[in-house]
Amino acid sequence: MTRSATAAQRTVLVTGASRGLGLGIARKLSAAGYRVIALSRGKSKQIAEAIAEAECGKEGPLHFVAFDLGKVGEIPVLVKNLRKEFGPLYGLVNNAAVGHDGALAMMHNARIEELVRLNTLSPIVLTKYVVRAMMSEGVGRIVNVASIIGFTGFSGLAAYAATKASMIGFTRSLAREVGRLGINVNAVAPGFLDTDMTHGLGGEQLQRVIRRSALRRLAEVDDVANAVEFLLGEDARNISGTVLTVDAGATA
Numbered sequence: 001m002t003r004s005a006t007a008a009q010r011t012v013l014v015t016g017a018s019r020g021l022g023l024g025i026a027r028k029l030s031a032a033g034y035r036v037i038a039l040s041r042g043k044s045k046q047i048a049e050a051i052a053e054a055e056c057g058k059e060g061p062l063h064f065v066a067f068d069l070g071k072v073g074e075i076p077v078l079v080k081n082l083r084k085e086f087g088p089l090y091g092l093v094n095n096a097a098v099g100h101d102g103a104l105a106m107m108h109n110a111r112i113e114e115l116v117r118l119n120t121l122s123p124i125v126l127t128k129y130v131v132r133a134m135m136s137e138g139v140g141r142i143v144n145v146a147s148i149i150g151f152t153g154f155s156g157l158a159a160y161a162a163t164k165a166s167m168i169g170f171t172r173s174l175a176r177e178v179g180r181l182g183i184n185v186n187a188v189a190p191g192f193l194d195t196d197m198t199h200g201l202g203g204e205q206l207q208r209v210i211r212r213s214a215l216r217r218l219a220e221v222d223d224v225a226n227a228v229e230f231l232l233g234e235d236a237r238n239i240s241g242t243v244l245t246v247d248a249g250a251t252a
């Protein structure tokens with residue numbers, strides 16, 4: 001990917017960027033020339049390596065910020081500090097989430113609460129404070145990471161599916177609310193991705209997902225990262241309130 005002159009002046013916050021999809025998105029945006037703030041609770045070896053690579057190469061700068069998004073009450077101060085340190089935010093990618101599974105009837109309430117806190121409440125509150133600043137700049141892009149599970153459903157993922165469906169409703173309504181202020185809000189809905197979140201799913205279950213996909217394969221982290229890069233770029237300036245599915249045709 002060639003580094004674009006426009007991207008070079010733009011800062012994007014990516015949550016949950018220490019591994020998995022968030023790491024892939026942070027790498028991709030940095031390679032495209034964006035200045036990327038990668039946020040998660042802990043600085044993983046992989047994000048440390050990505051930061052070192054960005055420092056040596058021609059990529060946009062990649063920074064790491066440690067923060068627990070479960071601490072929703074501390075989000076306003078987080079955003080204030082980010083603005084102070086990095087200046088205006090052009091983009092926000094709400095990617096961090098947890099993927100607790102299990103039959104709903106047996107799921108502990110604390111697990112359900114954690115799912116809703118991390119996957120729904122926290123990105124909504126984070127967006128609230130980030131979008132305020134975008135409103136004063138008159139420009140901004142928000143990409144929410146949903147999931148095909150939010151519209152297809154999957155046994156054992158009822159609570160998780162509720163949180164992912166909520167991100168779709170959030171995306172559509174916020175797009176209407178802030179569009180006239182120059183802010184685009186979209187979502188991506190990945191299918192199954194091979195990350196830490198899905199390490200429990202394998203064997204026959206995984207083969208079934210592949211067999212049922214139109215393209216007879218799985219989408220990869222890089223495919224979803226490409227979609228996010230597209231939604232942040234100039235070519236997506238007239239796209240808002242949409243959900244871009246990246247699932248190798250699993251829901252076709």
Ligand SMILES: NC(=O)c1ccc[n+]([C@@H]2O[C@H](COP(=O)([O-])OP(=O)(O)OC[C@H]3O[C@@H](n4cnc5c(N)ncnc54)[C@H](OP(=O)(O)O)[C@@H]3O)[C@@H](O)[C@H]2O)c1
Binds near residue numbers: 096148190193194
């Ligand atoms: N994997 C899939 O098949 C799949 C499919 C569809 C959609 N998705 C969505 O894609 C996104 C990324 O999933 P993934 O598979 O990459 O998950 P993952 O490998 O489990 O990574 C989750 C990321 O979120 C961060 N995180 C978790 N709790 C956090 C907290 N309290 N505060 C801050 N950061 C936190 C983790 O970092 P720390 O632990 O260091 O905090 C990590 O960087 C999620 O929104 C997920 O719902 C995934």
